Amino acid sequence: MLESLTDRLGNALRSLRGQAKLTEENMTESLQEVRKALLAADVHFRVAREFIDRVAKQCEGQAVLKSVTPGQMIVKIIHDELVSLLGEGSTALEDKKPLRVLLLGLQGSGKTTFAGKLALHLRKNGYTPAVIACDVYRPAAIDQLETLARDNDILFYGERDSKNVRKIGRNGWEWAKEQGADAIIFDTAGRLQIDEPLVKEVVDLKKEVQPDESILVADAALGQEAVNVAKTFHEAVGLTGIALSKLDGDTRGGAALSMKAIAQVPIKFLGTGEKVTDLEVFHPDRLAGRILGMGDVVSLVEKAQDTIDEDEAKRMAEKMQRAEFNFEDFLSQMQAVKKMGSLGGLMKMMPGMGNVEVGDKEEKKLKHTEALIQSMTLQERQNPQLLNGSRRARISRGAGLPVKDLNALIKQFQQMKKMMRMMKGPKARKMMKKMQKSGAGMPDMPDLGNMGGMGGLPRM
Known part of the structure; x- marks a missing residue:
């Protein structure tokens, strides 16, 4: 939703990154790009003109705090003006009966x-x-x-x-x-x-x-x-x-x-x-x-609260902490997330993830993952170690997908379980605290974000 406007505004404000301070020159150039972005997004020309005038007035003489960059400062000003333009406060229906x-x-x-x-x-x-x-x-x-x-x-x-x-x-x-x-x-x-x-x-x-x-x-x-x-x-x-x-x-x-x-x-x-x-x-x-x-x-x-049962979520969290998470649990989580909307729509709501492209290809991978898990018996979902060669062949036929896709999914699942086990116990917690202070990454851990195969599991 609104991807075009988001991308254009991001490009318009990118020129301010790295600037030591706000000047009339760099501000004017960036605001011209913002104006073009608004007009290209079908914003009424009068609304776009008045919006830019208000932002420019707010920026005049605005001191850049030591803790922020000029780009961050102008983004805050634009955010505040957008809120004002859209209408401040909640706009719920009148509270009355009937x-x-x-x-x-x-x-x-x-x-x-x-x-x-x-x-x-x-x-x-x-x-x-x-x-x-x-x-x-x-x-x-x-x-x-x-x-x-x-x-x-x-x-x-x-x-x-x-x-x-x-x-x-x-x-x-x-x-x-x-x-x-x-x-x-x-x-x-x-x-x-x-x-x-x-x-x-x-x-x-x-x-x-x-x-x-x-x-x-x-x-x-x-x-x-x-x-x-x-x-x-x-x-x-x-x-x-x-x-x-x-x-x-x-x-x-x-x-x-x-x-x-x-x-x-x-x-x-x-x-x-x-x-x-x-x-x-x-x-x-x-x-x-x-x-x-x-x-x-x-x-x-709010979407999560409407669609995901709180007790079930706690139960799943406890199973993950004990590294007892299985395919049956994963299928349940996938179906709960699906009720919240498309994966792409959810990613747009996550800070810093707005530019991550989640297209038909990624959505299709998730459907394939769901089809493979649903082709397993309940016993196989709860005990993935049972998945030998003949069982895998049967599951892939049932899902209408090649065996290599199922193998990739199982490999990802095994790596995730390995990561869960590594994060158990007081030593892991101590190491996590140490990493948080130093900003270092987890040693010897699989990079779930860059795995091949089905792609659905690490993203979820």
């Missing part, structure tokens, strides 16, 4: 999928959600929302024989209250472009259901056009927030930086994938950190 949420947007922006994501998010926060199908034009729109609701055990209301959106909204609202729902989400129709009938329809529906939140679901790939859409909807309907969808795709990120400044509407949610769990509450400081390659540890921890 909560009525009206979803708006153009056709294809992902409103219906977002309705399901939002319903699950609200349920995690103690609400009983219901979704109301108010899109009576798009073929199968009602069926899509109903399927999402059924698959995720969410209350659903729709009227297939009616075209009166205002009446459907009122009936759905009354029905949801009777069912005990206290978070009602209205999924409206979209158009390929904003037109008078569309605006009138959502205005009438808003008057009927009196929503607490009116959220525009905007496709981040629209770039500057998304900014114009947000501004038009806000002027016509009065938005309370924006949800940026499809941030996992090939988007340049300019919409996220421009919307708050131009439309004066806060961004509240980010859609980061196709799964109903791929939704993040928008935090300006966290996104600013990701854009500048600083990672987002807080969001990473």
